Amino acid sequence: MTTSKPIISLQNVSKIFRTDEIETHALSQINFDIQQGEFLSISGPSGCGKSTLLSILGLLDVPSEGSYLINGSPTENLNLDQRAQLRCKSIGFVFQAFNLIGDLSVFENVELPLTYRDDMSKAERKVKVALALEKVGMDHRKRHFPGQLSGGQQQRVAVARALVCEPTLLLADEPTGNLDSKNGEAVIQLLGELNQQGTTICMVTHDSRYNDLAQRVVQLFDGKMVDEQVPIHPMAANQ
Numbered sequence: 001m002t003t004s005k006p007i008i009s010l011q012n013v014s015k016i017f018r019t020d021e022i023e024t025h026a027l028s029q030i031n032f033d034i035q036q037g038e039f040l041s042i043s044g045p046s047g048c049g050k051s052t053l054l055s056i057l058g059l060l061d062v063p064s065e066g067s068y069l070i071n072g073s074p075t076e077n078l079n080l081d082q083r084a085q086l087r088c089k090s091i092g093f094v095f096q097a098f099n100l101i102g103d104l105s106v107f108e109n110v111e112l113p114l115t116y117r118d119d120m121s122k123a124e125r126k127v128k129v130a131l132a133l134e135k136v137g138m139d140h141r142k143r144h145f146p147g148q149l150s151g152g153q154q155q156r157v158a159v160a161r162a163l164v165c166e167p168t169l170l171l172a173d174e175p176t177g178n179l180d181s182k183n184g185e186a187v188i189q190l191l192g193e194l195n196q197q198g199t200t201i202c203m204v205t206h207d208s209r210y211n212d213l214a215q216r217v218v219q220l221f222d223g224k225m226v227d228e229q230v231p232i233h234p235m236a237a238n239q
């Protein structure tokens with residue numbers, strides 16, 4: 001059992017949306033930590049609160065109650081600029097829809113997050129982009145444009161873009177949602193390989209088939225954390 005301080009900690013997090021006189025409890029008393037190098041999967045049916053939880057983890061929203069800590073520091077009182085700076089340094093996003101820019105090359109898409117940093121030279125950016133593309137096996141396609149790639153290749157480029165800033169946490173939001181089963185499995189396998197190399201990953205999915213590579217699975221239902229499991233991996237079971 002690890003005694004190290006978690007890099008991510010949610011403590012009694014609730015989220016309430018208020019419209020006129022109606023209150024919607026999207027999340028209720030969520031508690032979990034994410035350790036350095038862990039692969040956590042958040043699973044559950046549509047409407048269970050996964051997207052709301054991901055928005056809080058990604059610093060796009062704040063809890064109504066409770067606290068969210070990154071490396072031991074609370075985040076709920078940060079202003080918009082501070083949240084944006086912390087998000088840029090600490091959080092990498094992989095979206096279901098890839099969100100690549102069509103008129104930028106693969107290289108330029110991956111480089112884009114680095115262009116917002118004024119502490120890095122063009123030569124340094126080039127090295128980081130090359131390393132990120134190599135990690136996902138797309139360095140040979142750096143001059144291509146998104147429209148020239150398959151869906152699976154586009155998602156690999158999106159993963160490289162998320163990794164290029166060397167984030168504390170990689171958030172993957174339904175990363176297989178726009179892919180066929182073959183490409184979906186390939187992307188999940190890629191995330192597993194990145195995790196084995198030390199990347200901390202939190203993946204949101206409604207497809208329980210893709211929980212196999214996770215070290216822990218948090219199950220949500222109606223905004224509540226109803227279960228937490230440690231999957232039995234086939235390789236571990238055979239040892």
